[in-house]
Amino acid sequence: MESILNPWSWYVSGPLITLVMVLLLYFGKTFGMSSNLRTMCSIAGAGKFADFFKFKWKDQLWNLTVVAGAIIGGFIATQYLSNDNGTNLNPQTVVELQNMGFKNSGETLVPDEIFSIEALKTPKALILLIIGGLLVGFGTRYAGGCTSGHAITGLSSLQKPSLIAVIGFFIGGLIMANFILPLIF
Template structure:
């Protein structure tokens, strides 16, 4: 039993995880479904009666029950993995990355899953926290709706379905990530 737990605690090789993703995607395509976590927000709004006041939410959400179950499994699986399968919360990042993050003002990078300087209840009430959480959350939500899906929907489902719009969206995600990391984040962290 200890050997099994030790095996589960190790990162899986890319070829195992990639094969599992491919099998899931082929099954979804075969059954005429597409994958994307942001679609669950629409499902939940429809479930709660949003279709009475907005045509966008007026659809049969029961056909997307599998996606809601996938979301629930993601949350439950993440909780189980964090609580019971992580040997410790230290994240293995390179010394160069630690030095870069410390130069940006992040104390103890890699000590936990996320930097406590940025992701804590106290940081929410600072200017930096307000910008990163509220403005960032709005931009993520707006961008997801404007792009017609999230990164998982476009990068995994859309690209495997050979959708040109997903290729454009994924290129935009990468460009946006690079701009954020190299141009905007250093200024935000200095606030």
């Protein structure tokens, strides 16, 4: 039973993602989480306030299954497929994180210093969430999609803008992890 509780291997999850992408391409559909947010805002009436939300959202209702799948899949993963083994981190990474103030690096899936209710009650955490949310929203809109849309759909359909966006995501992630995160913590 222990092997079921470990993350799926690349040779299981990779072909499943490929199968989904082949089906989407066959049916002429695209995938991305940010497009779901646009659809939900349009359903809620945001088109009355911004032209960006004026589109035929009924054509995108099928894509809301991605949101439902993420919610249901997240619940199943945390309730039935998770274990308490933590994350196997490089010892050097553990030392670097401890120097930044992360006490139990690798012992849990995500650090309590960021992802706990107590952490969210601090002004610093709220400011980081607001600024981070604005930057993610701006970046998603500016790049014409989110990381999942560009990295999965865009790259699999050989779109050059998606390749450029994914390269930018990786560069941004490296800058954040190596330069900005140590300044914040």
